[in-house]
Amino acid sequence: MKTIIAATNFSEVSNHAVAFAADVAKTIKARLIIFNVIGLVPAMSDARLPLEACDATIEESDKLLKELFSKIKARVNNEIEVKILYKVGSVISELNALCQREKPFAIFIAAQFVTAFERFILGTYAVSIAKYSAFPVVVVPLSATMTGFKKMAIAIDFKLDSSVEWRFLRNWLKLFHPQVDIVYVTSDTTAPANKAAMTINVNAQLKGFGLRYYFLTNDNVVDGIKEYIVENKPDLLIMLVNKHRFFHKSVTKPFIEAPSVPVLFLSSKFKSNVMSSAFERPGPATDTSK
Missing domain, CATH: 3.40.50.620 (HUPs)
Structure with a gap:
């Protein structure tokens, strides 16, 4: 359980x-x-x-x-x-x-x-x-109001998507069957031209989830993600936080302190193999003593 x-x-x-x-x-x-x-x-x-x-x-x-x-x-x-x-x-x-x-x-x-x-x-x-x-x-x-997480957005850096905990994401998405938006914000104006090559691994990892891609050009990652949220209104934003990769602390902090939608954070310490019990086995009895 x-x-x-x-x-x-x-x-x-x-x-x-x-x-x-x-x-x-x-x-x-x-x-x-x-x-x-x-x-x-x-x-x-x-x-x-x-x-x-x-x-x-x-x-x-x-x-x-x-x-x-x-x-x-x-x-x-x-x-x-x-x-x-x-x-x-x-x-x-x-x-x-x-x-x-x-x-x-x-x-x-x-x-x-x-x-x-x-x-x-x-x-x-x-x-x-x-x-x-x-x-x-x-x-x-x-x-925030829980309406079933019908639309989720995953903010990702395609250059480092091999470090994503895909197993957990697949298990999470299977529970809600949402529309999934993949959001990539960069200051590089040539990035959209490479989008076909950049999406190969994501397509393979999240096959069957009806992916839509948003390649956004913005010098400020926070502003780019916020603009996406305003325009597309996801029920949940997923951010992958890594000490040296993905989003720097200056990017994640605004979404912790003042998010406009619920945000799921996966830190650099998170490993999906420790989550096996969350999906496969009943949990232990909980101590309700004070």
């Missing part, structure tokens, strides 16, 4: 990401883990929180998590398994530990995290989660 992890800090945007993840989980019959981390060390500080403040925060988190659990169970009409889990500690380490145990199909987080208790927020770590996770990360804007 596939597992989806949805992280929340109980802000409007993060709870919306959880609801969006629930809709996806219902669509593909996956189980959903709603996850919250209470940080003992406020962001940008080495000072630990007083024990009284920790206790109050744990109690409030427990209450909010149970309320969110009830709303999500009603949203999915009890058609899928929903678990809740919170941990006290480091956001990055606790989320990584959970992912290593569960081998999730995807992690869903909000595009922005803003709460009255900013020192506790998960959003401080959103960029790191999306760019360095060993598992797929979907960043969800507040405006």
Whole structure:
């Protein structure tokens, strides 16, 4: 059984990401883990929180998590398994530990995290989660509505497409049967002339998915992708993030912090062979203890 992890800090945007993840989980019959981390060390500080403040925060988190659990169970009409889990500690380490145990199909987080208790927020770590996770990360804007992912766009560098995790992409696409747009942005005005040669491997890897190609000339990759989104309105954008290849951090960051559509990130640490359990075997029982 596939597992989806949805992280929340109980802000409007993060709870919306959880609801969006629930809709996806219902669509593909996956189980959903709603996850919250209470940080003992406020962001940008080495000072630990007083024990009284920790206790109050744990109690409030427990209450909010149970309320969110009830709303999500009603949203999915009890058609899928929903678990809740919170941990006290480091956001990055606790989320990584959970992912290593569960081998999730995807992690869903909000595009922005803003709460009255900013020192506790998960959003401080959103960029790191999306760019360095060993598992797929979907960043969800507040405006997003799950309509079945009927159209997906894959932003790719054809010069390096041999490094793409094609196996995962094929498995992901098979679940939704979307129209697939391949988007290539370059400042080289001669690139479109070479498009036939550039598409050979992509056609072979994604045969049967009804591919459409968009070769866009723009000196700014971010602007080029944004223009494509405005004109074509995909339900999901897929970006492949690599430390030395594909998109530099200056390109991916705007799509993490302020995406106009949901964006699926595959980082340089992601390897599709660790995802076999997400597609082939039931996942382990989830610890719902506090």
